[in-house]
Amino acid sequence: MIQTEVKGLEEALNHAIAVAKQKKKPQLLSFTYSVEKIDPVLFFENGQTIDVNRIFWTSTTDEFCIAGIGEAYTLVSNERRFDSIEQSWKLMLDNTLTFNPFQTAGTGPIVFGGFSFDPKKRKTDLWEHYADSMFRVPSFLLTNYNGFSYLTVNVLVRPEDHAGQLHHDFMNKKSLLFKGNSDMLNRNNTKILSKHEVNPDSWKKLVSKATNEIKVGYASKIVLAREMNVTFDSPVNIGAILRDLMRIQTNSYIFAFENGQDCFLGASPERLVKVDHQQLLSTCLAGTAPRGKTNEEDKQIGRQLLNDTKNREEHDFVVKMIKDAVLEYCEQIEVPEQPVLYPLKNLQHLYTPVKAKLKNDFTLFQVVKKLHPTPALGGFPQGKSLEFIRNYEELDRGWYGAPIGWVDAYQNGEFAVAIRSALIKQKTKATLFAGCGVVKESDPQSEYEETNIKFAPMLSVLGGEV
Numbered sequence: 001m002i003q004t005e006v007k008g009l010e011e012a013l014n015h016a017i018a019v020a021k022q023k024k025k026p027q028l029l030s031f032t033y034s035v036e037k038i039d040p041v042l043f044f045e046n047g048q049t050i051d052v053n054r055i056f057w058t059s060t061t062d063e064f065c066i067a068g069i070g071e072a073y074t075l076v077s078n079e080r081r082f083d084s085i086e087q088s089w090k091l092m093l094d095n096t097l098t099f100n101p102f103q104t105a106g107t108g109p110i111v112f113g114g115f116s117f118d119p120k121k122r123k124t125d126l127w128e129h130y131a132d133s134m135f136r137v138p139s140f141l142l143t144n145y146n147g148f149s150y151l152t153v154n155v156l157v158r159p160e161d162h163a164g165q166l167h168h169d170f171m172n173k174k175s176l177l178f179k180g181n182s183d184m185l186n187r188n189n190t191k192i193l194s195k196h197e198v199n200p201d202s203w204k205k206l207v208s209k210a211t212n213e214i215k216v217g218y219a220s221k222i223v224l225a226r227e228m229n230v231t232f233d234s235p236v237n238i239g240a241i242l243r244d245l246m247r248i249q250t251n252s253y254i255f256a257f258e259n260g261q262d263c264f265l266g267a268s269p270e271r272l273v274k275v276d277h278q279q280l281l282s283t284c285l286a287g288t289a290p291r292g293k294t295n296e297e298d299k300q301i302g303r304q305l306l307n308d309t310k311n312r313e314e315h316d317f318v319v320k321m322i323k324d325a326v327l328e329y330c331e332q333i334e335v336p337e338q339p340v341l342y343p344l345k346n347l348q349h350l351y352t353p354v355k356a357k358l359k360n361d362f363t364l365f366q367v368v369k370k371l372h373p374t375p376a377l378g379g380f381p382q383g384k385s386l387e388f389i390r391n392y393e394e395l396d397r398g399w400y401g402a403p404i405g406w407v408d409a410y411q412n413g414e415f416a417v418a419i420r421s422a423l424i425k426q427k428t429k430a431t432l433f434a435g436c437g438v439v440k441e442s443d444p445q446s447e448y449e450e451t452n453i454k455f456a457p458m459l460s461v462l463g464g465e466v
């Protein structure tokens with residue numbers, strides 16, 4: 001069995017080198033195997049011995065998880081970033097040789113990455129390793145889907161390459177990636193040494209400024225975020241953090257994009273958009289309340305949230321904008337009249353799904369471009385709220401609040417909004433981000449408390465108290 005699989009790859013490598021020679025340019029070879037089911041966190045942790053550029057993603061509902069190691073190819077763009085990434089990806093695919101007998105989502109050549117929230121915002125050193133858009137085709141991609149595991153090997157083959165050598169290198173790395181078992185994985189034992197909320201008082205003043213501007217008609221909703229800096233007593237174990245997030249933050253996308261010594265990760269409940277064979281699913285998620293301590297209290301808080309004018313207003317701007325945005329690209333649009341509750345471990349949100357059929361001429365990247373930022377992270381209207389954030393918000397959001405996700409060779413894929421997230425630097429310190437939707441009735445102290453409950457899940461897995 002293994003013999004034929006291995007033979008298959010070597011043959012494919014020889015073929016790819018021949019094509020690269022003939023076309024006089026490098027070819028991406030993407031070769032997919034079915035493998036024994038493996039814990040994605042084990043694969044991710046083993047990957048550390050091969051490369052420091054790893055990716056991780058699990059979706060909210062279906063059993064779908066991808067973990068990637070290294071980069072066979074990277075797409076980076078700062079100008080016209082959505083169009084440019086899409087074009088580069090299509091061009092890349094034109095020079096890709098795919099051997100994938102499985103018609104399974106997330107296998108074969110996929111590209112994983114993200115965008116910054118606002119390329120026009122003044123940049124700080126914090127995000128120095130993260131471009132305004134940056135996507136990578138991992139060298140090794142594990143896909144766990146509906147109880148099966150697949151391994152896709154992606155390699156950029158040059159005319160001068162030697163199949164035997166590449167194959168030998170691959171076999172060595174593969175055995176490292178599949179080594180051991182989950183029981184040997186370490187827990188994250190780091191403790192938080194220091195915790196610093198960045199300028200909470202001036203943030204509250206900014207909330208007042210925003211409400212005043214909203215009252216005089218500048219905009220209707222402005223989302224304001226703040227940051228918290230923490231340091232650890234020892235280097236954090238990223239795999240263990242991901243595992244804890246998967247355990248605690250159900251109903252969330254668990255994601256990580258590692259770049260050298262930095263890693264951006266999080267557990268976001270918010271889908272921006274998913275496209276599967278032109279079926280589109282987007283999500284309106286805005287409006288927040290804590291969970292109750294008892295079942296009864298929880299239900300009562302939920303009922304209040306559903307009927308609360310201020311939270312409904314925060315939510316309804318998102319529904320209106322997403323509905324309007326997909327109208328141009330979609331047909332058969334279905335949006336429920338009323339939101340429902342979306343429960344997370346320590347808070348609950350108002351949630352409205354948007355389903356539609358994406359017209360054939362339109363793509364996932366185009367929808368991402370159209371939607372970002374929705375009023376869940378920017379505000380309403382988009383231009384005015386963005387301008388306010390750009391001019392007055394103190395932090396550099398970087399990739400926080402922006403689309404992060406994957407796209408396959410057929411333009412299927414999914415993007416989440418990167419909230420409930422942190423940027424870990426040098427494994428010894430982290431910046432956490434949390435924001436909230438400010439509308440005319442917003443009270444600075446309550447909004448401040450709302451951001452505190454949004455920080456809590458990340459803080460707890462990083463070793464702090466909740």
Ligand SMILES: C=C(O[C@@H]1C=C(C(=O)O)C=C[C@H]1O)C(=O)O
Pocket residue numbers: 223225270285286287288314349376377419420433434435436437438454
């Ligand atoms: C901005 C964040 O979350 C957004 C703001 C919400 C709100 O204000 O009610 C709820 C969900 C998200 O739309 C965040 O988590 O940082």
Ligand SMILES: [Mg+2]
Pocket residue numbers: 286287288314436437450
């Ligand atoms: Mg809110």
